[in-house]
Amino acid sequence: MSDFLKQDKPVTGIVVTIASEVIVAVLLWVGLLIAGINPLEHLRWFGACFIPPILFLRYYAKKKEQPTVTKTIIITFFVTFLVFMFLVRNEF
Numbered sequence: 001m002s003d004f005l006k007q008d009k010p011v012t013g014i015v016v017t018i019a020s021e022v023i024v025a026v027l028l029w030v031g032l033l034i035a036g037i038n039p040l041e042h043l044r045w046f047g048a049c050f051i052p053p054i055l056f057l058r059y060y061a062k063k064k065e066q067p068t069v070t071k072t073i074i075i076t077f078f079v080t081f082l083v084f085m086f087l088v089r090n091e092f
Contacts, residue, residue: 006064013060013072020052021080043088050084053077 005012025046032039039046053073061070 008066008068010068010072013069014076016056016060016069017053017073017076017080020056021049024049024052043091047084047088050077050081053080 005016028046028048029039032042032045054077057070057073057077060066060073
């Protein structure tokens with residue numbers, strides 16, 4: 001797994017971004033369910049899912065200096081953020 005994260009390929013950026021967002025979302029969802037709160041009523045709290053990709057973006061840009069992964073993280077972050085904004089605006 002560590003070899004996969006060291007590659008300068010677009011797949012690495014997509015996996016890192018999506019995986020970090022999903023992990024935070026699942027933890028938040030489970031935490032809200034344990035607390036007895038309906039997660040759909042607090043959809044905006046899931047904005048915290050975008051903190052880890054920003055940290056990974058900084059890591060890959062500054063420490064690793066991998067431009068392909070950095071660009072892919074930016075694009076994936078932007079697309080997922082647009083989807084999140086659409087969901088928050090059109091709460092069901």
